[in-house]
Amino acid sequence: MLTQAPKGTQDVLPQDSYRWQRIEDSMRRIAALAGYREIRTPMFEHTELFQRGVGDTTDVVQKEMYTFNDKGNRSITLKPEGTAGAARAFIEHHLFAEPLPCKMFYVSCPAFRYEKPQNGRLRQFHQNGVEVFGAKDASVDAEVIALAMDVLRANGIDGLRLAVNSIGCPTCRAAYHEKLKAYLEPRLPSLCETCRDRFVRNPMRILDCKEDAAKLTDAPAMLDSLCDDCRDHFEKLQSYLRALDIPYEIDARIVRGLDYYTKTVFEIITDTDNGPLTVCGGGRYDGLVEELGGPDTCGIGWGMGVERMIMVQDARGTAPEAPALYDVFVCTLGEDARLEGVKLVRELRAAGLRADLDHAARSLKAQFKFAGKANAKYVVTLAGDELARGVVRLRDMDASEEKEVSRGALINEIKR
Ligand code: ATP
Ligand code: MG
Numbered sequence: 579m580l581t582q583a584p585k586g587t588q589d590v591l592p593q594d595s596y597r598w599q600r601i602e603d604s605m606r607r608i609a610a611l612a613g614y615r616e617i618r619t620p621m622f623e624h625t626e627l628f629q630r631g632v633g634d635t636t637d638v639v640q641k642e643m644y645t646f647n648d649k650g651n652r653s654i655t656l657k658p659e660g661t662a663g664a665a666r667a668f669i670e671h672h673l674f675a676e677p678l679p680c681k682m683f684y685v686s687c688p689a690f691r692y693e694k695p696q697n698g699r700l701r702q703f704h705q706n707g708v709e710v711f712g713a714k715d716a717s718v719d720a721e722v723i724a725l726a727m728d729v730l731r732a733n734g735i736d737g738l739r740l741a742v743n744s745i746g747c748p749t750c751r752a753a754y755h756e757k758l759k760a761y762l763e764p765r766l767p768s769l770c771e772t773c774r775d776r777f778v779r780n781p782m783r784i785l786d787c788k789e790d791a792a793k794l795t796d797a798p799a800m801l802d803s804l805c806d807d808c809r810d811h812f813e814k815l816q817s818y819l820r821a822l823d824i825p826y827e828i829d830a831r832i833v834r835g836l837d838y839y840t841k842t843v844f845e846i847i848t849d850t851d852n853g854p855l856t857v858c859g860g861g862r863y864d865g866l867v868e869e870l871g872g873p874d875t876c877g878i879g880w881g882m883g884v885e886r887m888i889m890v891q892d893a894r895g896t897a898p899e900a901p902a903l904y905d906v907f908v909c910t911l912g913e914d915a916r917l918e919g920v921k922l923v924r925e926l927r928a929a930g931l932r933a934d935l936d937h938a939a940r941s942l943k944a945q946f947k948f949a950g951k952a953n954a955k956y957v958v959t960l961a962g963d964e965l966a967r968g969v970v971r972l973r974d975m976d977a978s979e980e981k982e983v984s985r986g987a988l989i990n991e992i993k994r
Contacts, residue, residue: 585695586693586699586700586701586702587700587702588700588885593900596900596901597888597897597898598686598884600733600898601686601706601729601733601888602685602706604729604733605685605706606683606685607732608728608729608732609683609708612725613681614681614682614683614708614710614725615682615683616682616683617664617667617683617684617709618687619657619660619664619666619667619684619687620657620663621656622654622655622656623654623655623662623666624655625643625653627663627870628655628658628662630662630869630870631661631870632661632662633780633837635776635779635780636783638658638691639658641692642691643655643656643658643691643692644656644658644691644692657688657689658690658691660705660707660709660879660881661863661879661881662866662870664682664684664707664709664879665709665711665863665866665867665870665877666870668680668709668867668875669867669870669871669872673711674867674872674873678711678875679711679713680711681709681710682708683706683708684705684706684707684708686704686706686884687704687706687707688702688704689704690702691703697852697853697855698850698855698885698886700885703883703885704883704885705883705884707880707881707882708725708880709877709878709879710879711867711875711876712875712876713878716814716815716818716842717818719818719841719862719878720815720818720819720822722860722878722880723742723819723844723860723880724824726846726858726860726882727740727824727846730846730857733891733896734891734894734898735857735887735890735894738847738848739827739846739847739848740824740825740826740827740844740846741826741827741828741829741832741844741845741847742815742816742819742827742828742829742832742842742843742844743800743801743829743831743832743843744800744801744804744808744812744841744842744843745800745834745839745843746800746803746804746805747805747807747808747840747841748837748840748865749805750805751782751800751803754798754800754803755781755782758781758782758797759777759781761797762777762781762794763777765793768793769784769787769790769793772787782800782833785797786831786832786833791831800830800833801828808840808841811842812841812842815842826844829845832844832845834859837865838863838864838868838869839862839865840864840865840876841862842862842878843862844859844861844880845860846858846859846882850890850893855886855889855890856883857882857883857886858881859880859881860878860879860881862876862877862878863876863877863878863879864877902952902954902955903932903934903953903954904934904949904952904954905931905933905955906926906931906932906933906955906956907934907935907945907956907957908922908934908935908958908960909935909942909949909958909960910935910936910959910960910961911942911959911960911962914965915961915962915965916935916960918960918965919935920935922958922988923935926989926992929989929993931989931992936948942959949975950975954975955974955975956972956974956992957972957973958970958972958973958988959971959973964982968986969982969983969984970982970985970988972991
């Protein structure tokens, strides 16, 4: 118990963290190129924010939140996703008064959902994400999708399916709900219990049900009921995607199913041995800021599961190679040499080289072996008698070549 992390959590170990850093670096680089700046919001918020901001008919809010009362008896929830907190910050700090659009991103942001741990499902996971507030044109929908594709591709994850859909706006959705309910009503007895509950609260979510969707392939589609404005937006999005050479498919089953989600919704999906896995999901939420008490401001964003990216890299064999831990490993023989070694290592580091020496008083042979295992590019050997002559031995591990170099010229020699 004591030495076992809680179910649904994962450690990122020192030998693996470079993979997270690569993903994080690419996210920062690609987002910055498009004028996005980082936002960091608290790990917990008032529960009500998610009830309103994610929507109390969603699985996330109904079943998956980590909610508790703090010592002041406030209901607190560990954030299950990034958008609600970003929208809260946008309102609280009056970012709507700054020039819009306000473009933001987050990196490896922890998210918590009480889910059954299984293929690609954790209880603490991490998301990269972007949010854009105050841009209504479909060009920004295409931009955020392109960014997601670029981040995935930069990490060796391509060949993904982009599925897009439009779930309309409150104007056209009300009429659609009636049509959908008329279609669903006679079929209710054959649907799962959750869907029978959804029928009342949020019928569109039924189309997204992993159990029932297959039985409902002839359901009326929101796409056929879009109002002119929503239809126009969806068509523009598609022409932007085509202009950007981003292949997509239209999938009427993708619904995010909240009142304030509007128009564009999308998922980026990969096929695994255990079936389809969504790596990234997003959509437009033109009603969210107002719903949370801010001024009427449109928005769009996505969240991308970092653990799922890593899973896909593993499945495809596209994980990046681990970088060598050291440029230089310093081996020493004798106490005088160790003193010199400690100094040399500090100089090497100051010169921007990754360097270390043995801290366990191991034999010279064991030090060489360690240097080899650590993939050091160079091994420098300091021994008392050579030091007395002002020289050290420098071994190029890749070329398996060794030579004597004067102590004074060593760092330049390595940098060369
Ligand atoms: P799913 O249909 O897989 O449950 P979702 O709609 O709940 O996904 P979103 O809320 O869109 O997921 O979250 C965005 C992304 O975060 C997902 O595409 C996925 O990559 C990742 N994600 C969501 N839930 C989990 C989880 N429990 N464990 C790991 N990653 C997750
Ligand atoms: Mg989910």
